[in-house]
Amino acid sequence: MVEEVTAALVIIGNEVLSGRTQDANLQYIAVGLNEVGVRLKEVRVIADDEAAIIRTVNELRAANTYVFTTGGIGPTHDDITAECIAKAFGVPLRRDPRAVERLLRQIKPENLNEARLRMANIPEGADLIDNPVSHAPGFRIGNVHVMAGVPKIMQAMFDGVRGSLRGGAKMVSKSVTIHMGEGAIADGLRQLQADRPAVEIGSYPFSREGKFGTVIVTRGTDPATVAQVSHEVAVMAESLGARTEEEPPPSY
Amino acid sequence: MVEEVTAALVIIGNEVLSGRTQDANLQYIAVGLNEVGVRLKEVRVIADDEAAIIRTVNELRAANTYVFTTGGIGPTHDDITAECIAKAFGVPLRRDPRAVERLLRQIKPENLNEARLRMANIPEGADLIDNPVSHAPGFRIGNVHVMAGVPKIMQAMFDGVRGSLRGGAKMVSKSVTIHMGEGAIADGLRQLQADRPAVEIGSYPFSREGKFGTVIVTRGTDPATVAQVSHEVAVMAESLGARTEEEPPPSY
Numbered sequence: 137m138v139e140e141v142t143a144a145l146v147i148i149g150n151e152v153l154s155g156r157t158q159d160a161n162l163q164y165i166a167v168g169l170n171e172v173g174v175r176l177k178e179v180r181v182i183a184d185d186e187a188a189i190i191r192t193v194n195e196l197r198a199a200n201t202y203v204f205t206t207g208g209i210g211p212t213h214d215d216i217t218a219e220c221i222a223k224a225f226g227v228p229l230r231r232d233p234r235a236v237e238r239l240l241r242q243i244k245p246e247n248l249n250e251a252r253l254r255m256a257n258i259p260e261g262a263d264l265i266d267n268p269v270s271h272a273p274g275f276r277i278g279n280v281h282v283m284a285g286v287p288k289i290m291q292a293m294f295d296g297v298r299g300s301l302r303g304g305a306k307m308v309s310k311s312v313t314i315h316m317g318e319g320a321i322a323d324g325l326r327q328l329q330a331d332r333p334a335v336e337i338g339s340y341p342f343s344r345e346g347k348f349g350t351v352i353v354t355r356g357t358d359p360a361t362v363a364q365v366s367h368e369v370a371v372m373a374e375s376l377g378a379r380t381e382e383e384p385p386p387s388y
Numbered sequence: 389m390v391e392e393v394t395a396a397l398v399i400i401g402n403e404v405l406s407g408r409t410q411d412a413n414l415q416y417i418a419v420g421l422n423e424v425g426v427r428l429k430e431v432r433v434i435a436d437d438e439a440a441i442i443r444t445v446n447e448l449r450a451a452n453t454y455v456f457t458t459g460g461i462g463p464t465h466d467d468i469t470a471e472c473i474a475k476a477f478g479v480p481l482r483r484d485p486r487a488v489e490r491l492l493r494q495i496k497p498e499n500l501n502e503a504r505l506r507m508a509n510i511p512e513g514a515d516l517i518d519n520p521v522s523h524a525p526g527f528r529i530g531n532v533h534v535m536a537g538v539p540k541i542m543q544a545m546f547d548g549v550r551g552s553l554r555g556g557a558k559m560v561s562k563s564v565t566i567h568m569g570e571g572a573i574a575d576g577l578r579q580l581q582a583d584r585p586a587v588e589i590g591s592y593p594f595s596r597e598g599k600f601g602t603v604i605v606t607r608g609t610d611p612a613t614v615a616q617v618s619h620e621v622a623v624m625a626e627s628l629g630a631r632t633e634e635e636p637p638p639s640y
Contacts, residue, residue: 150588153429155422157592159414164407166404176407178405179405179432211571211574212577212578214589243571251574252571309408319495320501325465326464326465329466339464339466341538
C-alpha cells in the first residue's frame with residue numbers, strides 16, 4: 137500500500153466568514169494537490185484572530201503531511217498571519233533581508249514605509265515562496281506554506297511550490313451520469329462499494345428540467361480499476377432501466 | 389456588552405475536498421446568520437468519514453452556540469451524516485415515523501425502498517427540519533442543525549430554521565473604496581483601529597485596470613459608530629491624496 141500524503145488548508149479571513157467574499161482558493165488548491173498525489177483532508181476557514189490561527193495551524197501541522205494557509209500577509213493591521221505562524225512554531229519573527237530585497241523590486245525605496253516593510257517580517261528559519269505577481273513573498277516553515285489570499289497571487293505562489301511537494305499515490309476519477317434518481321440505484325451502489333473497497337464511489341444527485349438524475353464519481357489510485365468500477369456502475373443502472381452517459385475521466 | 393452568539397459550519401463532502409464541486413453553501417449561511425445576529429466563527433470542510441464527522445461535530449458544538457452541517461443525508465452508502473450525529477450525541481438512530489410520512493409526500497409507496505427509507509433514520513430526540521423542495525427532512529438535535537448539501541434544498545431548510553435562532557448583537561458594515569494601494573494607508577488605518585476598538589476595520593486590496601486600490605470594510609454592532617469610523621477612514625485616505633468612494637452599507 138502506498139503511503140497517504142495529506143494536506144490541510146487554512147483560509148484566514150473575516151471577509152469569508154462574514155459572507156462578504158466568496159472564497160476562490162479552495163478549489164484551485166484542491167485540484168492542484170490532487171494532481172501531484174496529495175490528498176486534501178480538511179479545510180478550515182477561521183477569523184483574523186491570533187489564538188485561533190495558532191491553535192489551528194498547530195493542530196493541523198501535527199496531523200498532516202502539509203499545511204497551506206491563505207490570507208493575512210499584507211501590510212495592514214489585520215494582516216497577522218506571519219506573527220501568528222512564528223508564535224505557533226515558537227521562533228522569532230525577523231525582518232528578512234531577502235524579503236526586503238524582493239519588496240524593492242516592486243516598491244520605490246522612498247515608498248517603502250514601515251507598513252510595507254511588515255511584509256518582510258518572516259519567521260526565523262523559513263524559506264521564502266516566490267510571488268511573481270507583486271513580489272511580496274510567502275514563506276514555508278516546517279511543513280506549513282503561508283500564501284497570500286488574493287487569488288491571482290495565491291495561484292502563482294501555489295504553482296511555484298507545487299513541484300516541491302512529495303506526492304503519494306495519485307487519485308484518478310471517472311464519472312457516469314445516470315438519468316434516474318439516486319434512491320433507485322442506491323442499493324446497487326451500496327453493493328458495488330462493498331465489493332470494491334479499493335475505490336470510493338460518490339453519489340451526487342441533480343435535477344435538470346424537472347427530472348432527477350445522479351452523477352456517480354468513482355475515485356481511486358488505479359486507473360484500470362476506476363474505469364472498470366465506473367463501467368460496472370453504468371451496467372448496474374442500465375439493468376434497472378436507466379439511460380446512462382459514461383464520461384471521459386476529468387483531469388482530477 | 390451584548391453576549392456574542394456564535395456558529396460553526398461543517399461542510400461534509402469528499403466532492404468539495406477533491407475540487408470536483410465548488411461549495412455554494414458557505415456564503416449563503418454566512419450572510420443569513422449575520423442578518424439574525426449570529427456570528428459565523430469557523431467553517432470546516434471534512435470528508436465523508438465517520439471518525440472525522442463525530443470528532444468535528446463534538447468539538448464545535450461544545451465551542452459554539454449553534455452548529456450547522458451540510459451534506460450526507462441522502463439515500464446512498466456515502467450518506468453517513470445522520471448515523472454519525474447519533475453517535476456524536478450517544479443516542480440511537482431510529483426510523484422516524486414523522487420522517488417516513490414526509491417521504492411519502494414525494495415518493496410513491498411502491499418506490500419507498502430500503503435505500504430511500506434511510507432518509508427517515510433520525511437520531512432519537514431530534515426535531516425535524518422542513519424540506520419544502522423534496523420533503524426528505526433535515527433535523528436539529530441539541531444545538532446542531534443537520535441540512536442537505538444540495539444548495540436549493542439547503543437554502544430552503546436554512547430559511548425555515550433561521551427564525552428560531554436566538555441572535556445576539558447584529559453586525560452592520562460600511563465600506564469605502566480607496567484608490568490607493570493599501571501599503572500607503574496602512575499606518576493611518578492601524579492608528580484608527582487602535583483608537584476605535586469597538587469596530588473591526590478590514591482592508592482588502594484589489595487591482596483594476598492595472599491600478600491598485602483598497603476596499604476598507606468597517607464592521608460593528610452600532611450603526612452610528614460604524615458609519616462614523618468608515619467616514620474617518622475616507623477622510624484619512626483623502627488627506628493622503630487618495631480619491632475615495634463611500635458606499636451605502638450593504639445588507640450584511
